[in-house]
Amino acid sequence: MPISILKVLWSNKNxxxxxxxxxxxxxxxxxxxxLLWxxxxxxxxxxIYTFVFSEVFKARWGTVGGNKAEYALVLFTGLIVFNIFxxxxTRAPSLLVGNSNLVTKVVFPLEIMPVxxxxxxxxxxxxxxxxxIVSLILILGVLQWTLFLAPLVLLPLILLTLGLGWILASLGVYLRDLGQVIGIAMQAIMLMSxxxxxxxxxxxxLRIIYYxxxxxxxxxxxxxxxxxxxMPNWTWLGIGTVIGLVVFMAGYSWFQKTKKGFADVL
Known part of the structure; x- marks a missing residue:
């Protein structure tokens, strides 16, 4: 199935x-x-986040000491990752509903929209x-050689995100309140990450929630x-990639099975 998915994406790359x-x-x-925004x-x-958590709540990251600039870098890294997800x-549930004109076109490959x-x-x-990276050089004065592993670290998240994106885009056609629920869930996940x-x-x-x-x-x-x-957590990287692949394939399969009814509902 992954090969067939890649073929669909490649044939519609333009x-x-x-x-x-x-x-x-x-x-x-x-x-x-x-684009400056x-x-x-x-x-x-x-x-804003750095001020609230480092000044108001006096949050500190023990690994990097009490330096607020370093805390900001740690915070920024987490936000970059979370925002991809x-x-x-957040947008998937309303994706097809907001583009109903494309749904009615039989030849349009709807599966590329979450992608x-x-x-x-x-x-x-x-x-x-x-x-x-610029901030790391200016503030810490160093650029870690392990930086090249960043795409590998993101792989499980990308697979998981796309799989869930297909599922939620499909469900959003039939459950119009789903977007509101997902918005609240994202706030909860952010605070529990x-x-x-x-x-x-x-x-x-309580750490089981985070694990x-x-x-x-x-x-x-x-x-x-x-x-x-x-080095990253290699055990998780292996397990996470497998989980991501399962969700990725399940999401694509679910989307393919349910998309036949999109036009009728919309």
């Missing part, structure tokens, strides 16, 4: 590219600053990642390879 560009450019269409938005959110999952959102999300993540604080600060009896959250592992591994120059 269309996928057009939809990805439309999503990236269309987000800031009509604004004076345009891609840089400004994460920086503003970074400043969050953007796709386009993922590609746009990764594009924004790459810009944020470039900002992170080690973005603003390390897992070590969580009481032992069953696949996003937690990816966030932790990304910090290891990008900031601290450590």
């Amino acid at each position: 269309l996928l590219n057009q939809f990805t560009k439309r999503d990236v450019v269309g987000r800031y269409k009509g604004s004076y600053l345009g 891609t840089f400004i938005t994460p920086l503003l959110m970074l400043v 969050s953007e796709v999952i 386009a959102i993922l590609c746009a999300s990764i594009f924004h993540a790459l810009i944020n990642f470039a900002l992170l 080690p973005i603003f604080y390390p897992i070590s600060s969580i009481p032992e009896n 069953i959250n696949p996003v937690s592992y990816v966030i932790e591994d990304m910090r290891r390879v990008v900031i601290w120059g450590e």
Whole structure:
């Protein structure tokens, strides 16, 4: 099945590219600053989150000491990873409903739409990642050699995100309230992921919540390879990739089986 999925994506690569560009450019269409908001938005959110958690709640990351600038880098890394997941999952339920004109076109490959959102999300993540690398050089004065492992660390999350994206895009056609539920769920997942604080600060009896959250592992591994120059958790990387592949294939299979009824509902 993975090979057949890749064939579909490759045969529609030009269309996928057009939809990805439309999503990236269309987000800031009509604004004076345009794509500059891609840089400004994460920086503003970074400043807000850093102020709230380091000044108001006095949060610290023991591994990097009490330096607020270093804490900001740790926080920013977690947000980059989480935003890839969050953007796709949050938008997926309304994706087909918002493009009903395309659903009625029999020849249109609807399965590429969640992929386009993922590609746009990764594009924004790459810009944020470039900002992170510059900040690491300016603040810490070092660029870790393990940085090249970052794409490998993201692989389980990308597979999981796309699989869930197909499932939620399909369900969103039939369950119009799903988008509201997912929005609340994303807020909960964000707060229950080690973005603003390390897992070590969580009481032992509650850590199971973080261990069953696949996003937690990816966030932790990304910090290891990008900031601290450590190897990722290879055990999780293997398990996570398998889980991601299962969800990826299940999501695609579910989408293919249910898409026949999209036009009738919409």
